[in-house]
Amino acid sequence: MLVYIGRRLVGMVPILLVVAVVIFMFLHLIPGDPARLIAGTEASLQDVENVRQSLGLDLPIWKQFWLFFSRAIQGDFGMSYRTHQPVFAMISERFWPTLELAFWSMIWAIVAGLALGVVAATRRGKWADNLAMFGSVTGISMPSFWLGLLLIELFAVQLGWLPSGGSGGFKYVILPAITLGSGVAAVIARFTRNSLLETLREDYVRTARAKGARERVVVWSHALRNALIPVVTMTGLQFGFLLGGSVVVEAVFTWPGMGRLLIDAVNFRDYPVIQAEMLLFALEFMVINMVVDVLYAVLNPQIRLDR
Amino acid sequence: MSQTQVPVGTASVSKKASVDSPWRRFIRRFRRQRLGMVALGVVALLLLLMAIGPAISPFDPTEPDYDAVMEVPSAKHWFGTDDFGRDIFSRVLNGTRISLAVGLCSVFGGALIGMFFGLTAGYYGGKYDGLVMRACDVLFAFPGILLAIAIIAILGPGLPNVVIAVAVFSVPIFIRIVRGETLALKNKTYIEAARATGLRDREIIWRHLFPGTISVVLVYLTMRIGSAILIAASLSFLGMGAQPPTPEWGAMLSSGRDYLTTAPHVAMFPGLAILVTCLGFNLLGDALRDALDRKLTD
Numbered sequence: 001m002l003v004y005i006g007r008r009l010v011g012m013v014p015i016l017l018v019v020a021v022v023i024f025m026f027l028h029l030i031p032g033d034p035a036r037l038i039a040g041t042e043a044s045l046q047d048v049e050n051v052r053q054s055l056g057l058d059l060p061i062w063k064q065f066w067l068f069f070s071r072a073i074q075g076d077f078g079m080s081y082r083t084h085q086p087v088f089a090m091i092s093e094r095f096w097p098t099l100e101l102a103f104w105s106m107i108w109a110i111v112a113g114l115a116l117g118v119v120a121a122t123r124r125g126k127w128a129d130n131l132a133m134f135g136s137v138t139g140i141s142m143p144s145f146w147l148g149l150l151l152i153e154l155f156a157v158q159l160g161w162l163p164s165g166g167s168g169g170f171k172y173v174i175l176p177a178i179t180l181g182s183g184v185a186a187v188i189a190r191f192t193r194n195s196l197l198e199t200l201r202e203d204y205v206r207t208a209r210a211k212g213a214r215e216r217v218v219v220w221s222h223a224l225r226n227a228l229i230p231v232v233t234m235t236g237l238q239f240g241f242l243l244g245g246s247v248v249v250e251a252v253f254t255w256p257g258m259g260r261l262l263i264d265a266v267n268f269r270d271y272p273v274i275q276a277e278m279l280l281f282a283l284e285f286m287v288i289n290m291v292v293d294v295l296y297a298v299l300n301p302q303i304r305l306d307r
Numbered sequence: 308m309s310q311t312q313v314p315v316g317t318a319s320v321s322k323k324a325s326v327d328s329p330w331r332r333f334i335r336r337f338r339r340q341r342l343g344m345v346a347l348g349v350v351a352l353l354l355l356l357m358a359i360g361p362a363i364s365p366f367d368p369t370e371p372d373y374d375a376v377m378e379v380p381s382a383k384h385w386f387g388t389d390d391f392g393r394d395i396f397s398r399v400l401n402g403t404r405i406s407l408a409v410g411l412c413s414v415f416g417g418a419l420i421g422m423f424f425g426l427t428a429g430y431y432g433g434k435y436d437g438l439v440m441r442a443c444d445v446l447f448a449f450p451g452i453l454l455a456i457a458i459i460a461i462l463g464p465g466l467p468n469v470v471i472a473v474a475v476f477s478v479p480i481f482i483r484i485v486r487g488e489t490l491a492l493k494n495k496t497y498i499e500a501a502r503a504t505g506l507r508d509r510e511i512i513w514r515h516l517f518p519g520t521i522s523v524v525l526v527y528l529t530m531r532i533g534s535a536i537l538i539a540a541s542l543s544f545l546g547m548g549a550q551p552p553t554p555e556w557g558a559m560l561s562s563g564r565d566y567l568t569t570a571p572h573v574a575m576f577p578g579l580a581i582l583v584t585c586l587g588f589n590l591l592g593d594a595l596r597d598a599l600d601r602k603l604t605d
Contacts (some may be wrong), residue, residue: 018445026461134342137593141585143537143557145544146578149564157568242452248541252564262453263545266460274460282448 001294008290012283020072020275024065027271039232055081068275077276082264087272091258091280097167098257101250102242104173105181108236109242113185117192117229117231119221122219124197132189139186144245148179148252165254178244184238191234195227202226229299236292240285336598343594348589349376356400357407366394367402368554377570386576389559390566392554395573396555399580405555406584409466410536413473418528426512426520428482429489436486443479452476452538455461459547466555469548472531473535484527522599530592533585540581556581 035052036043043051052058056067071078120132155175156164163172199205200223208222209215237268247259254260258277265273337343366372366384372392380387386395428439449457458472493497493516501511504527520522543550547554551562556577 015444015448018441019448022445023457122403130363137589138582138586141533141537141582143540143544143560143578143581143585145541145557146574146581148561149560149567149574149578152569153571157571158582240450243447244453247452248455248545253546257337262456266456268459274457277455278453280447281450281453285450286448 001297004297005290005294008293012286012290014288016279016283020069020279021065023275023278024068024205027274028061028064031188048275069125072276072279078272080265080273081269082268082270082273087276088260090273091276093281094256094258094261097255098246098250098259101173101176101246101255101257102239104177105184105242105246106235107181108177108240109181109184109188109238112181113188113235114192114231115187116189117120117226118196118219119197120189120193121200122215129193133193136186136189139182139189142182143184144179145248145252147182148175148249151175151179152252165252167256176249176255179252180249183245184235184241188231188235192227192231195230196223199223199227212217229296232299233292233296236288236295239288239292247249309550310359325484330355333598339593339596340594340597342590343598346587346590346594350591351581353403353407353584353587356403360400360403363381364397364400366397368393369552377566377573379570380572383398387570387572389573390562390570390605391553395559395576398559399556400578402556402559402577402580403584405466405549405553406536406540406581407468409473409539410532410584410588413470413539414477414531414535416470416526418481418524421478422485422520422524424478425482425485426489426516430493430508430512430516439482439486446479447477448528452541455538455542456545456547459542464547466549466553469539472542473538476538477531477535478516480531481524481527484523484601485520489516492516492519526592526596526599529588529595533588533592536581536588537585546562 035048035057038055039048039051049058053193056064059067068078075088077091079085080087080090083090115133116136120129120136123129152164152175155162162175166174196219200219202223205218205223208218213222240255246255247262248255249255250257250259251263258280261273262268262277263276317507361368370393372388372394375384375392376386377390378384378388378392378438384396386399389395389398428436448452455469455472455476456476459468462468462471465598498511498515501515506514539548542553543555543557544561546561549558551558559577560581562575563570563577566573
């Protein structure tokens with residue numbers, strides 16, 4: 001197991017390196033001069049040139065990359081073009097709110113998704129199944145920003161129960177987490193239903209029924225446990241969806257996370273921030289995928305990772 | 308329009324077979340799915356609106372009317388008017404063309420590129436295959452919409468760039484699917500036979516492997532259109548796609564959010580349009596999958 005984890009971690013390095021090169025190259029080869037942007041529209045040619053030199057933008061591109069890379073592995077992602085603060089500090093401030101939002105979204109997605117999936121599978125073909133599955137497709141098709149606005153309209157504007165945005169406590173995270181998690185809940189519901197329907201056909205389920213176990217025990221403790229193995233993998237992979245989706249949801253709820261920082265950075269061509277954020281998102285995503293693979297092996301003794 | 312040719316294309320591929328042809332079996336199975344038939348109707352209607360929408364639109368979608376600002380839905384303005392007094396129904400109607408064009412172009416572009424690399428990587432294997440798959444790994448390293456945002460960061464905002472961003476976003480998915488299918492088909496007897504007769508690689512790929520992957524690609528294509536429209540709308544919502552006054556659904560929603568307390572209808576209808584469109588394509592994709600009896604997971 002440890003060998004496997006080690007190998008996966010080593011395998012991540014070249015991909016991350018290529019990701020870093022790709023992000024760096026593209027952001028620096030595109031039209032639009034960041035030196036001019038920072039110096040402002042009023043700046044003289046000399047001012048722009050000074051800014052360019054102080055940021056190292058006049059160096060050859062490979063030298064710029066080497067500078068960026070050697071500093072990045074020490075946690076130094078340079079200064080933001082926009083706020084002139086260290087990028088690392090800006091992002092670490094925004095990192096936890098995004099993780100918090102992703103965490104609660106996942107909790108919501110798992111609870112709602114599993115419940116819907118089990119209800120649908122145990123009432124196969126009945127109206128509850130049809131309703132749950134139609135709800136699931138709707139959840140997948142629903143634009144998260146619209147769902148967010150509807151929830152704000154209902155719970156913040158009309159009922160006044162929850163805040164419409166910002167952060168500051170658990171009640172602030174409820175609406176964004178529901179908004180972000182619903183798409184994932186829909187996918188989990190579908191997957192759980194199909195997986196459970198397959199396991200319910202297995203011989204050991206028939207044996208359990210034959211020996212007189214109650215239906216609830218058969219479903220929840222015999223079938224569901226085995227049906228959940230593929231669901232875990234899929235749920236983990238959906239975490240990437242949450243990370244991406246958080247960009248949109250954070251914009252709707254003015255949540256102070258990495259997503260909003262990224263949008264501001266893109267609009268301002270704040271290269272250091274864009275680079276660092278993209279690298280961090282990619283790293284997070286890869287680590288999560290690895291954890292999911294390991295978890296899968298732990299849950300399913302038929303899989304041996306060491307080989 | 309190119310999107311209507313896809314089902315026709317599959318028809319001609321499988322029509323050569325005899326009485327209970329795969330094509331007829333497919334039609335029979337598809338017709339049994341009520342929800343799929345409804346979805347087909349919705350998609351057909353959307354395609355029609357894409358073609359004739361601007362012609363039947365009652366008002367100019369971008370012409371402000373300051374005497375009719377933020378009116379609630381009425382007989383004159385079915386969906387009400389927005390903060391510039393523009394008719395929301397006309398804007399949603401005209402937006403159909405934008406959203407569908409973006410969705411169709413990006414997914415077809417992504418599918419074409421993905422099919423090319425998927426087929427060739429699966430068929431030739433070796434170092435080339437390794438290279439293609441590593442490139443996919445790099446693209447897959449950006450979760451979800453982030454790859455599209457990264458591309459917008461490079462190319463700058465605007466609808467054409469959104470099409471490119473969403474296309475690139477779809478490429479690795481199609482590469483992986485088509486490559487998998489190609490690997491499965493490669494060892495079938497009929498491919499071996501084709502190779503034994505001395506057919507050139509290009510002909511084997513184009514005439515024998517390509518038709519075999521079409522059904523899977525078709526299902527994914529349909530499902531991806533829904534998510535492509537969703538991502539394009541999200542980008543516009545974030546201000547990275549269509550710019551005002553373009554009647555794009557995501558951009559309309561974005562400007563409507565400021566009036567959520569006073570005029571919720573401004574944000575209501577564009578959102579509903581996105582939902583119905585995505586629902587139509589996703590349900591159609593589901594029905595296609597079930598009718599083709601392919602075990603696919605999304």
